[in-house]
Amino acid sequence: xxxxxxxxxxxxxxxxxxxxxxxxxxxxxxxxxxxxxxxxxxxxxxxxxxxxxxxxxxxxxxxxxxxxxxxxxxxxxxxxxxxxxxxxxxxxxxxxxxxxxxxxxxxxxxxxxxxxxxxxxxxxxxxxxxxxxxxxxxxxxxxxxxxxxxxxxxxxxxxxxxxxxxxxxxxxxxxxxxxxxxxxxxxxxxxxxxxxxxxxxxxxxxxxxxxxxxxxxxxxxxxxxxxxxxxxxxxxxxxxxxxxxxxxxxxxxxxxxxxxxxxxxxxxxxxxxxxxxxxxxxxxxxxxxxxxxxxxxxxxxxxxxxxxxxxxxxxxxxxxxxxxxxxxxxxxxxxxxxxxxxxxxxxxxxxxxxxxxxxxxxxxxxxxxxxxxxxxxxxxxxxxxxxxxxxxxxxxxxxxxxxxxxxxxxxxxxxxxxxxxxxxxxxxxxxxxxxxxxxxxxxxxx
Numbered sequence: 029x030x031x032x033x034x035x036x037x038x039x040x041x042x043x044x045x046x047x048x049x050x051x052x053x054x055x056x057x058x059x060x061x062x063x064x065x066x067x068x069x070x071x072x073x074x075x076x077x078x079x080x081x082x083x084x085x086x087x088x089x090x091x092x093x094x095x096x097x098x099x100x101x102x103x104x105x106x107x108x109x110x111x112x113x114x115x116x117x118x119x120x121x122x123x124x125x126x127x128x129x130x131x132x133x134x135x136x137x138x139x140x141x142x143x144x145x146x147x148x149x150x151x152x153x154x155x156x157x158x159x160x161x162x163x164x165x166x167x168x169x170x171x172x173x174x175x176x177x178x179x180x181x182x183x184x185x186x187x188x189x190x191x192x193x194x195x196x197x198x199x200x201x202x203x204x205x206x207x208x209x210x211x212x213x214x215x216x217x218x219x220x221x222x223x224x225x226x227x228x229x230x231x232x233x234x235x236x237x238x239x240x241x242x243x244x245x246x247x248x249x250x251x252x253x254x255x256x257x258x259x260x261x262x263x264x265x266x267x268x269x270x271x272x273x274x275x276x277x278x279x280x281x282x283x284x285x286x287x288x289x290x291x292x293x294x295x296x297x298x299x300x301x302x303x304x305x306x307x308x309x310x311x312x313x314x315x316x317x318x319x320x321x322x323x324x325x326x327x328x329x330x331x332x333x334x335x336x337x338x339x340x341x342x343x344x345x346x347x348x349x350x351x352x353x354x355x356x357x358x359x360x361x362x363x364x365x366x367x368x369x370x371x372x373x374x375x376x377x378x379x380x381x382x383x384x385x386x387x388x389x390x391x392x393x394x395x396x397x398x399x400x401x402x403x404x405x406x407x408x409x410x411x412x413x414x415x416x417x418x419x420x421x422x423x424x425x426x427x428x429x430x431x432x433x434x435x436x437x438x439x440x441x442x443x444x445x446x447x448x449x450x451x452x453x454x455x456x457x458x459x460x461x462x463x464x465x466x467x468x469x470x471x472x473x474x
Contacts, residue, residue: 042430045088045450045467046095049457052465053088055439057348057394058115059181060450062150065443066090068450068467069098069123071112079112080138081105085125085148090448090469098123098153099146108132111146113179118266118444119186121150124159126178131229140194141210143176144232145217159189160215161223161234164196168316171223171237171307173215173323175199183278184266184353190216190280192259193240195322196230207246213258213322214242214282216302239306239315240323241280242298242331248287253333255284255298260348264299265355269376278302279376281334281349281358288338295344297335297360299376303328334358334378342367347393351376352401357417359384359395359404371395371404373417385415386422394438399446403474405429410436412451414472429472435463447471 045068046053053070060068067089073082083104088095099111109128116123127146128138136142145159159180161172168174175195182189191214198209220237248254261282268276284298303326309315310327317323325331337343342363349360357373364370364383369390372381384404385391392407398414405414410432416425430437435454442449449470454463 041471043469044455045090045093045469047093047466049455049464053086053452053467054082054112054465055441055450055452055467056113056179057439058113058179058441059118060114060116060441061443061448062087062116062121063118063444065445065448068441069114069116070467071114071125073112074106077106077110079126080108080110080128080132082110082112085111085114085123087123087150088467090450096153098148098150099125099156100154105132105134107134108138110138110143115181117182117186118184119182123148123150124180124182124189126176126180127156127158129230129232139176140178140212141175141196141199143178144234145177145180145189145191147235158232158234159236160217160232160238161225162230162232163225163316164230165226165228166319168318168323169223169225170309170315171221171239172225172234172316173238173240174317177215177238179261181262183263188216188218188263188278189236190214190261190263192261195317197317197319198322201320208256209246211244211246211256211322213240213244214261214280214300215240216280216306218306220307237307239326241300241302241306241325241329242282242284243312243325244322248285250287250291251289251338253286255286256293257285258282258298260295262348262350264351264358264376266353267355269351269355272377278304281351281376283345283349283360284333286333286338288343294338295346296333296337297345297349297358297374299332299334299358300325301328301330301332332378334374334376335362335381337362341365347395350395350397352397353399354401357401359397361391361393361395371406371415384417385426392436392438394440396440396442398474399442399444400474405440405442405449407437407440412437412440412449412470414474429470437468
């Protein structure tokens with residue numbers, strides 16, 4: 029309809045930063061730029077072993093191409109321990125990433141419920157700081173979790189780290205009973221005090237205090253706001269969002285899986301308000317959990333459903349729920365009236381979602397806000413697009429930043445100053461049909 033009207037910026041400024049075709053350089057849809065915008069951090073996962081087989085966390089200088097190894101697991105195997113899914117702090121020269129348990133074996137490998145978060149400072153490579161404590165020996169410990177954390181994301185002020193989580197205790201219960209208990213949910217950590225747990229091959233003491241903030245249940249009541257899975261989460265704003273009373277609220281937005289009136293799973297957009305003090309247990313139960321249920325959210329945690337698509341023509345939402353920097357607007361994917369996946373936006377306070385894009389084919393899941401809070405970037409038809417928020421005709425708000433190529437770009441991420449857009453693209457090695465993830469950058473003009 030409007031394809032010929034879309035502005036197109038030739039990819040003259042596109043630059044490949046990494047070139048080693050022997051391994052992946054995976055940005056993994058995280059916050060990969062150093063605070064000064066000079067470095068990009070990534071993991072070295074493999075196609076066969078995934079994060080478990082990633083032995084290194086590296087960074088590359090976007091100007092010179094210089095590589096530095098921040099963390100290296102000697103004698104890492106396809107089953108682990110593994111290190112991956114890395115993100116930079118916005119305030120310090122420090123990164124956070126997944127680290128599998130040291131006792132990983134072929135028989136007891138890296139798993140969603142067998143990992144924790146590690147922090148490394150740039151000037152102290154290979155000196156891991158274990159962030160979240162892990163205690164699987166009852167009685168459990170407040171401030172410690174009992175499974176594995178994933179996709180560690182620093183808050184805008186650098187004081188919090190949020191993540192998705194799977195529980196080892198409930199995975200063992202599921203294996204024993206055959207009933208569904210291994211549910212993904214969401215937690216946060218803050219550097220309040222170290223959490224020391226009893227020593228064992230499966231336990232890990234941590235430097236930060238951790239708590240789960242979202243309540244999930246195995247069998248949500250059809251038509252209710254109960255959820256069986258929480259994921260695709262991110263922080264709301266660089267400093268929370270503005271409530272109706274004028275105060276700022278720390279929160280994470282996410283997709284929660286409800287059941288519609290017929291019992292069918294439907295992912296909807298949710299938000300959870302997080303109290304400043306996460307050390308006090310809430311009404312649902314102990315922070316450390318029990319042998320038959322999850323660690324429970326701290327006092328003051330409020331979980332709210334924002335979208336209600338379950339009974340619509342095209343139910344469900346998709347992708348990481350991303351917030352504008354000021355916290356006023358959430359962006360996510362959902363199908364339009366034609367059944368095409370588009371970007372929608374809405375307020376964290378609730379209301380009716382508004383359709384932002386009007387493409388004739390599905391928008392991919394790599395949606396990211398530009399730091400100015402006025403534009404979103406994403407992938408569609410194998411190209412990178414940028415769309416301005418506003419009421420002008422879509423063809424006037426959207427422009428393509430790249431040409432389509434044999435391999436579509438992925439894992440978009442902006443530098444903090446908004447001048448550089450980085451992404452992954454597979455590059456084939458000579459004489460081989462196999463591609464490896466390489467890092468590229470663009471310097472588009474708004």
